[in-house]
Amino acid sequence: MRFELEHASVRYPRILALDNVSLSIASGERVALVGPSGAGKTTLLGLLHGGVRPSAGTVRVDDRVLGEMSMKDLRATRLAMGFVPQSFGLVPESRVLQNVAAGRVGTRNWFGTLRDFLAPSRDTVREIHETLERVGISEKLYERVDTLSGGQQQRVAVARALFQKPRSLLADEPISSVDPSRARATVGLLSDLAQERELTLLVSLHQYELARELFPRLIGLREGRVHFDSPSSKVSESMFRDLYELDVTSS
């Protein structure tokens, strides 16, 4: 799945969240978005998965402008993108099974939706079980989500995104709520999944080491602008530190 931003800006009532950003991400690329809080990482991800509209400029996914699609095409395109929001977006009162099944709402009619929710078919359950196995929590299939730890909930959110059979995976700060040892495992999992399923991967995070190690390309954002966009081998630790320190001095 290819992504392209052309002079895209997003203006919220009080701030300019993204300021004239142009970039393109090729199919199968693995990109880390780095930058201090408030730099526009979440907004950028939102633009790409269609949750945020650009105030100016265009967003293209697979060479088609998101804003010009019909509702039906937009839904189909969003279905092809697995998105893991920072807050996970799970229904804590439902079981893991139902939460993962929800990944396919975009392909289901009313009856299918109801069936997945109340009495999913054996094939669906098997497929969900396999997906959970891949993220390492298959034994939690029938547990209520609110009984799981933060790290486990995150894996449920990843499983839901995978269950969409996506062609890209977008994750917003997936490791902000887990301890450092878990952080590596989570980002490693996303990276492995992207490689084995040839997904375009976009992850926002703050950790220089992890970003450099697991992603071939880094995009540094600061105050809504692209500060650097280069192969991770060419991003030095001082460039990375600048990204965060500049923010301090300017404010």
Added chain:
Amino acid sequence: MTWYRRRTVLLFMALAGLGAGFYLGLDPRTLVEPRTLRVLADFFGASFKPTLIAADGHSLWPAIWSGLLATASFAAAGMSLAIVFGAGLSFLATSGWWDGERAGRYHRFLGATVTAAARALIAAMRSVHELLWAMLFLAAFGLSPITGVIALAIPYGGTLAKVWSEILDEAPQDAANALRAAGGSPVQVWFLGLVPRVADDLASYGFYRFECALRSSAVLGFLGLPTLGYHVSLSFDNLLYRETWTFLYILFGLIVAVELWSSVLRKRRGWA
């Protein structure tokens, strides 16, 4: 400033109360007129001697059972229909069900129009009391059971829709957004992302409305439907106060029984 405002408000409230009393011609002496006192004494005196034997010597039990069954049935049937109305309208009245879809201007206009229309319809359903609806349908359908069921379902459906849509508007939006991001339609987002987050609140309020529906159902008897209210008004009109009290105690017992049932449910589900 605060003390000043508070004094003004209290003064205004007192004046409003007195003004209303004068306008209505309230006279406290009415309360102690000998005739009034005699009727009061007769009526409340009968509360100590409710009877199970009707004036004509027959047992009251058949009337009690049929009144109880009719009261519960009208409430249950009315609420079932009200839940259907309430669910459908609360979906349409939930603000922004069409939103987040990155809807174009046309769809957003359509969504806003539908929501406004749904809210107007809800207001119309609610603004007429079930007794008035019942009188209206009585004229149309006569003393058919459908009269009572629809008369209950319309205002109750409206109230359910209003309160449910407000509960849903307050629900956490993160799961709904995630479902939209996965390509979910508004109906799917509503059912899978919003409703489960507040299911207990929705059910709790629905049950409370069922309790209210039982009382309304009993009162519909005053219009001639065969609920407990019918027997209350019939015996009262015939000055058979002892029978009136029997039916009032039965109604009281029914309400208390449902109250107990709901408190057991509340405790088990952890409802507030």
